[in-house]
Amino acid sequence: MSFLSTIFGHNNEASDKIVVLDKIDYASAISNKKVQLVDVRTANEFSGGHIKNALNIDFFNAANFEISFSKLDKTKPVYIYCRSGARSQKAAKKLVDMGFSQIFDLKGGYSRWS
Numbered sequence: 314m315s316f317l318s319t320i321f322g323h324n325n326e327a328s329d330k331i332v333v334l335d336k337i338d339y340a341s342a343i344s345n346k347k348v349q350l351v352d353v354r355t356a357n358e359f360s361g362g363h364i365k366n367a368l369n370i371d372f373f374n375a376a377n378f379e380i381s382f383s384k385l386d387k388t389k390p391v392y393i394y395c396r397s398g399a400r401s402q403k404a405a406k407k408l409v410d411m412g413f414s415q416i417f418d419l420k421g422g423y424s425r426w427s
C-alpha cells in the first residue's frame with residue numbers, strides 16, 4: 314500500500330479491488346471459465362435478455378442483495394454488470410464492504426454488450 318492509500322485508506326482499498334473492464338476484456342475473462350457472474354438488474358430486465366450463465370441478484374432489493382451475494386465465494390473474483398454501469402458501480406462498492414476481494418465490472422453495462 315502506498316503512502317497516499319494509507320492516508321485515504323478505505324477508498325483506495327476499494328478501488329484496488331474494483332476493476333472496470335471493457336466489453337472485449339470482460340467477455341474473454343468470463344469465457345470458458347467457471348466464474349461468478351452476476352447481473353444486478355431487476356428480474357424484469359434480466360428476463361428481457363442477459364449474459365449467458367449469469368445469476369440475477371437485483372441491486373435494488375437491498376435485503377436480498379446481501380443474502381444472495383453472501384452465498385458466493387468472497388475469495389474468488391466476481392463479475393458484475395447492470396444496464397449501463399451506474400448500478401454495478403454502486404454494487405461493487407457494497408461488495409467491497411461485504412468483503413469481496415476482487416470485483417470486475419462491465420464498462421457501459423449490458424446496453425453495450427449486445
Ligand SMILES: O=S(=O)([O-])[S-]
Binds near residue numbers: 395
Ligand atoms: O443500470 S444503470 O447503470 O442504468 S442504473
